[in-house]
Each structure stands twice: as C-alpha cells, then as structure tokens.
Amino acid sequence: xxxxxxxxxxxxxxxxxxxxxxxxxxxxxxxxxxxxxxxxxxxxxxxxxxxxxxxxxxxxxxxxxxxxxxxxxxxxxxxxxxxxxxxxxxxxxx
Numbered sequence: 001x002x003x004x005x006x007x008x009x010x011x012x013x014x015x016x017x018x019x020x021x022x023x024x025x026x027x028x029x030x031x032x033x034x035x036x037x038x039x040x041x042x043x044x045x046x047x048x049x050x051x052x053x054x055x056x057x058x059x060x061x062x063x064x065x066x067x068x069x070x071x072x073x074x075x076x077x078x079x080x081x082x083x084x085x086x087x088x089x090x091x092x093x094x
Contacts (some may be wrong), residue, residue: 007040008030008045009041009042009043012034024048027050028058031050035073056077056079060083060084062083062086
C-alpha cells in the first residue's frame with residue numbers, strides 16, 4: 001500500500017497527511033488528483049496499482065471533473081458521460 005504513495009508525485013498530496021492516506025480507502029481521492037494534476041508517470045502508476053476497471057468505477061463517482069478530463073476519461077474507458085456523477089450533477093445545477 002505505502003509503495004504506491006512513494007511512487008506518485010509527492011506534490012500532488014501537499015494538502016494531505018501521507019501517513020493517513022490509505023490507497024484502498026482513499027482510492028477516489030488519489031485517482032482524482034492524478035487525473036486532474038498528475039503527470040504521465042503518475043497515470044501509469046495508478047493504472048498498474050488499481051487497474052482500468054477500478055479507475056473507471058472510482059472516476060464515475062467523482063463530484064467534479066473539468067470538461068477536458070471528463071471527455072478524456074469518457075473516451076478512454078468508453079463510458080457514456082451520463083454515467084458520471086460529475087456530469088449529471090452539472091446538468092442538474094446549471
């Protein structure tokens with residue numbers, strides 16, 4: 001578990017106590033930070049650790065993703081935007 005934290009860019013977690021960050025319990029938070037602010041190395045690390053299916057499931061639960069990242073993830077995993085919480089929330093709160 002701690003191995004993933006040491007392989008990711010530490011600056012992504014400037015606002016988090018890394019000792020308290022659990023890669024399984026906080027998977028959504030870790031994946032969100034990597035998708036929105038990480039680099040390609042971070043992306044490869046989470047894909048290796050979590051796998052594409054887990055990443056896709058966690059991303060669908062996120063409350064916010066900007067349009068660029070939403071489009072990227074939607075196309076990458078072939079998931080309709082309507083299945084993303086952030087997309088449906090945006091539609092309900094224009």
